[in-house]
Amino acid sequence: MTNWNDWIAIHPDIRGGKPCITGTRITVYDILEYLAGGMSEAEILADFPSLKAEHVRAVLMFAAQRERRLSMGHPHEIAA
Structure with missing residues (x-):
């Protein structure tokens, strides 16, 4: 996997600007x-056929990176 930015996007007009899987409304x-x-x-992928395993890993990577930055005292650096 390259980067969560390849799979997650933040757009103000989609789900209130919450981070979503690119091309979906799944946050x-x-x-x-x-x-x-x-x-x-496997259950998530079965329920959402448009998702791939890479999407789930990108979500975990996004959350881990955000947590790391918050714990280091840089809460605004991962706005997107």
Whole structure:
């Protein structure tokens, strides 16, 4: 995988500017909630045929990078 930027976009007019899987209205938060709720990657991909495994990994990469930056005291550096 190259970069989460290849798979996640933030547009003010889509889902209120929440980070979404590019070309969809599925948010990073949606995928994280499904995973936290116990859904497997395979179950998520089965429920959303437009998603690929790369999308799920990009969501995790996005969340990890955001958390890392927040913990380092740079909360505004990952606005997009």
